[in-house]
Amino acid sequence: MAALSHAFPSIPSSCCHCRISNLKEDHKVCVWGFSREISDNEIGVSRVYWKKDNNNLTGRWTVNAIDTHIAETAPPRTTVEIPITCYQLIGVPDQAEKDEVVKSVMDLKSAEIEEGYTMDAVASRQGLLMDVRDKLLFEPEYAGNIKEKIPPKSSLRIPWAWLPGALCLLQEVGEVKLVQDIGRVAVQHPDAKPYVHDLLLSMALAECGTAKIGFEKNKVSQGFEALARAQSLLRSKKSLGKIALLSQIEESLEELAPACTLELLGMPHSPENAERRRGAIAALRELVRQGLGVETCVEFKTGHAS
Numbered sequence: 001m002a003a004l005s006h007a008f009p010s011i012p013s014s015c016c017h018c019r020i021s022n023l024k025e026d027h028k029v030c031v032w033g034f035s036r037e038i039s040d041n042e043i044g045v046s047r048v049y050w051k052k053d054n055n056n057l058t059g060r061w062t063v064n065a066i067d068t069h070i071a072e073t074a075p076p077r078t079t080v081e082i083p084i085t086c087y088q089l090i091g092v093p094d095q096a097e098k099d100e101v102v103k104s105v106m107d108l109k110s111a112e113i114e115e116g117y118t119m120d121a122v123a124s125r126q127g128l129l130m131d132v133r134d135k136l137l138f139e140p141e142y143a144g145n146i147k148e149k150i151p152p153k154s155s156l157r158i159p160w161a162w163l164p165g166a167l168c169l170l171q172e173v174g175e176v177k178l179v180q181d182i183g184r185v186a187v188q189h190p191d192a193k194p195y196v197h198d199l200l201l202s203m204a205l206a207e208c209g210t211a212k213i214g215f216e217k218n219k220v221s222q223g224f225e226a227l228a229r230a231q232s233l234l235r236s237k238k239s240l241g242k243i244a245l246l247s248q249i250e251e252s253l254e255e256l257a258p259a260c261t262l263e264l265l266g267m268p269h270s271p272e273n274a275e276r277r278r279g280a281i282a283a284l285r286e287l288v289r290q291g292l293g294v295e296t297c298v299e300f301k302t303g304h305a306s
Contacts, residue, residue, distance in 0.1 A: 078191045081157045082166060082182055084175075086132045086142050089166065091173030094144060094152055098137055105133040113168060114205055116243040121198040124165030128158065160191050164198035171202045171209065179206035197239050204230040204245070221276075224260040227253055258287060 087094050090104045109129050113122065135142040144152035158166060163186060170179045183203040186192045192199060207230035214223030231249045234240045264280035267273040 078160045079157050080160050080163055080186070080191075081155050082163070083155050084166075084170070084178060084182075085152045085154055086136050086156060087152060088175060088178070089132050089156070089169050089173070090129070091175075095146055101133065101136045105129050108169065108172065111172070113172070114201075115245060116201050116240060117164070117168060117198055120161070121164040121168060121195075124162045125168050126165070128162045128165040128169065131158075132156075160195065163192070164195045164202070167199055167202035171205045174209065176206040176209040179203060197237055200233050200237050201240060201243075204233040204240075207233065208245075208249075219263075220256060221260045221263045224253065224256050227256075257283060261287060 085094065087096060087101075090101065090108060092100055092104050096104075109126060113125070117125075137143070140150075142153045142156075144150050156166075167179050167183055167186075170182075179202050183199050183206075187196055187199050207226045211223040211226035211230070214220070214226060227249050231246065231253065234243070234246045234249070240246065261280050261283045264276050265284065267277060269277075
């Protein structure tokens with residue numbers, strides 16, 4: 001059944017309603033402004049093992065960290081400038097008062113994060129939170145001034161090692177489009193290699209957030225396609241292949257395939273829908289081949305599946 005996700009032409013090959021009850025145009029985004037310092041130091045890589053609290057796909061996780069300390073040659077130390085305000089990073093409006101900034105930072109600092117992030121990403125997230133708090137409290141350039149109509153600085157320069165923490169935070173506060181746009185650019189850069197695991201995980205979680213929006217609007221096919229992209233992102237990195245999120249996504253795709261297929265087949269016969277309808281027909285053939293008849297499809301569509 002997993003093959004069904006590839007039958008829909010609108011799902012990029014490079015990139016997933018699960019039992020999701022609490023999951024979370026275009027920004028012109030680029031990652032620019034690289035600077036370099038050469039370092040010959042070794043780095044330690046820690047892995048995180050997690051215990052899930054509940055069956056919710058976006059539920060929080062308890063961290064059980066084990067330091068595996070893999071020594072490898074570190075890449076050149078670099079910084080990257082990302083097109084976001086400090087306010088966006090902590091999920092508050094630009095007009096937020098200082099006490100609101102502090103509360104948001106402390107809430108995020110104490111929150112548990114999703115399964116699968118490395119210890120390095122966890123540490124970078126915490127360090128970035130403290131840095132952003134200080135910038136908003138003590139550096140007018142980043143905070144802006146509403147009374148004087150001075151906007152906050154619209155970009156933030158951080159070490160590359162903090163980028164996983166930045167995308168993790170943006171995903172947590174619901175900036176799913178920014179996560180996707182920044183992540184797509186970042187993973188192509190040579191300096192991102194040590195951080196690809198965490199960047200891809202944030203991008204996959206952002207796709208789950210996009211799926212939630214689709215399901216809330218009763219647009220099953222949009223949610224299905226977002227989950228399929230999340231699946232593909234997780235499958236693209238071996239170290240992400242065994243996390244619980246991937247298996248939950250795959251189970252959900254299997255359950256949703258009939259309803260998604262019927263929704264696509266019900267689209268108007270117009271040129272813009274032709275390719276998606278062809279994909280749905282191929283998916284329907286696959287469903288029939290695997291023994292799911294039309295009655296089962298209708299049960300999924302009407303919500304009466306047992």
